[in-house]
Amino acid sequence: MTSSVLSRLQEVAQGMSACHTPEEKISTLLEAFELFSKETSRLESAYRSLQQQFSSVNTELEETNRTLNAKVLELDVTTNYLQSILENMSQGILFVGVTGAITTYNKAAEGMLRHATENVLWRSYRDTFSDTFFGFSMKDALATSTVPATTYVTTDDGRELAVSSTASSHHDASAQGLILLIRDITELRHLQTIASRSDRMKELGEMAASVAHEIRNPLGGIKGFASLLVRDLADRTELCQMAEYIVEGTITLDRLVTDVLNYSRPVQMQLETTDLSEVLRNVCTFIEADHSLGSNIALHLSCDDIVEVALDQQMFRSAILNLLVNGAQAMPDGGTLTIALRKGTRRATVTVHDTGTGIAPENLENIFSPFFTTKPEGNGFGLPEVYKVVQAHGGAIDATSTVEAGTTFTITLPLKP
Numbered sequence: 517m518t519s520s521v522l523s524r525l526q527e528v529a530q531g532m533s534a535c536h537t538p539e540e541k542i543s544t545l546l547e548a549f550e551l552f553s554k555e556t557s558r559l560e561s562a563y564r565s566l567q568q569q570f571s572s573v574n575t576e577l578e579e580t581n582r583t584l585n586a587k588v589l590e591l592d593v594t595t596n597y598l599q600s601i602l603e604n605m606s607q608g609i610l611f612v613g614v615t616g617a618i619t620t621y622n623k624a625a626e627g628m629l630r631h632a633t634e635n636v637l638w639r640s641y642r643d644t645f646s647d648t649f650f651g652f653s654m655k656d657a658l659a660t661s662t663v664p665a666t667t668y669v670t671t672d673d674g675r676e677l678a679v680s681s682t683a684s685s686h687h688d689a690s691a692q693g694l695i696l697l698i699r700d701i702t703e704l705r706h707l708q709t710i711a712s713r714s715d716r717m718k719e720l721g722e723m724a725a726s727v728a729h730e731i732r733n734p735l736g737g738i739k740g741f742a743s744l745l746v747r748d749l750a751d752r753t754e755l756c757q758m759a760e761y762i763v764e765g766t767i768t769l770d771r772l773v774t775d776v777l778n779y780s781r782p783v784q785m786q787l788e789t790t791d792l793s794e795v796l797r798n799v800c801t802f803i804e805a806d807h808s809l810g811s812n813i814a815l816h817l818s819c820d821d822i823v824e825v826a827l828d829q830q831m832f833r834s835a836i837l838n839l840l841v842n843g844a845q846a847m848p849d850g851g852t853l854t855i856a857l858r859k860g861t862r863r864a865t866v867t868v869h870d871t872g873t874g875i876a877p878e879n880l881e882n883i884f885s886p887f888f889t890t891k892p893e894g895n896g897f898g899l900p901e902v903y904k905v906v907q908a909h910g911g912a913i914d915a916t917s918t919v920e921a922g923t924t925f926t927i928t929l930p931l932k933p
Contacts, residue, residue: 608698611684614658616640619693628677628700650679650696657683657694668701675702706914709881732773739766785828785908789932792864793819793857795829799836800855812850815840819857823864824932827909835902839868839925842898845891846872846923859931863911866927875917883915 602609608625612618621637629636636644647654651667663681670676680697745759800817836855843853851871858865875883875890882888884903889896906913910930917923 608696610696610698611693612641612654612658612696613693616642616654616658618644625698628675628698630671630673650681652681654694657681663694675700676705677701731769735766735769735773739763739770742766785831787826787828787909789824790827790829792823792825792827792866792929793821795827795833796836796855796857796866799833799840803837803840813844813847814852816852816854818855820859823857823859825864825909825929826932827929828905831905832909835905836866836868838898838902843868843870843872843923846870846874851922863928863930866929867924868927869922869924871922874919874921875915875923876919880915880917884913 602620602622605622605624608628609620609622610618610625611620617638618636618641619638621633623633626633626636631644641654645654649669651669652664657663661683663683665680667679667681668676669679678699678701680699682695682697684691684693684695739762742759742762746756746763749756749759796817796819800815804815840853840855847853847870854867854869856865856867856869879888879890883899885896886900887896889898903913906927906929911928913925913927915923915925
């Protein structure tokens with residue numbers, strides 16, 4: 517109610533005392549009631565207007581709230597989507613802010629760096645890593661925003677990591693720092709070594725085959741003439757013995773030439789679905805019956821049941837026998853030979869382990885190369901032939917060894933679909 521209306525009502529109320537007749541009093545009351553009714557109508561109209569304004573503002577607030585909720589939901593979806601990408605990447609991601617705090621650290625990084633997330637995330641990199649752990653000075657890089665494109669790090673357990681670094685110069689200070697992309701290239705390096713070894717073996721095989729062909733022709737002539745000398749010098753014992761030495765030498769060389777030529781030829785296999793566990797049991801039975809390993813060597817076999825692979829039984833049996841004989845020769849004072857077969861989801865794994873003298877680290881890379889041998893009477897074609905047979909089956913072979921502790925050969929073969 518406005519002040520002018522209130523003043524008028526007060527005047528009317530005061531004028532009531534001056535009224536002497538009932539008619540005057542009724543007239544004054546009617547005037548006051550009319551003023552009150554007008555003001556009430558005006559207040560009702562103002563109230564309705566306020567109600568409409570409130571309803572309009574409330575509608576706008578509800579619409580704004582719906583829009584805000586939709587934006588929050590969209591932000592949550594985007595955040596979860598990006599987080600899912602980060603967590604499912606095969607490469608490790610780290611973000612180190614300008615203060616040195618690590619604000620991004622995904623599962624792949626945790627697996628590669630072997631540090632739990634709770635011990636790394638939102639903490640200073642200095643709490644976990646040395647300044648040069650990633651192949652450059654983190655302190656200098658944060659200060660200058662200058663980093664090498666790629667560095668290589670070897671972990672304590674022998675894995676090799678490639679670290680790609682980028683400096684973030686975002687206008688928002690919270691987004692400034694270093695982005696580190698980490699890849700475990702241990703397997704890649706291993707595959708590169710295998711590929712390099714395969715190329716080297718192929719070149720050696722081709723060269724050896726060419727040389728073997730050139731040697732075999734004159735070798736036959738030498739053997740023939742030496743045989744004639746043996747016949748003609750039958751009555752001269754000393755000279756005849758010398759001629760026999762020549763014949764024996766040509767036979768040894770001819771055997772080596774044959775090994776070289778056999779190695780250089782493509783493998784011709786007759787594959788059939790075979791239970792690999794049965795093949796290994798037969799190999800062990802054959803060796804134990806033949807007493808090839810000697811009485812001071814124990815042979816143990818551990819196999820998963822029914823492991824079916826596509827196999828040329830004769831060739832693969834020969835390869836396993838070669839590994840067992842090598843293992844036995846590495847244990848002149850006796851020891852244990854262990855063969856194990858395990859079935860995975862897609863591949864079968866065969867391990868042959870001995871407790872022998874082991875292989876020196878500088879020789880381990882060369883054991884599958886033709887002509888390489890540490891045995892006085894070896895020709896260096898045993899393990900290369902094993903390697904060739906395993907590869908022909910679509911498999912892979914690798915060796916690990918510790919001097920004076922033993923050697924383990926690991927063969928993987930694809931399972932029969």
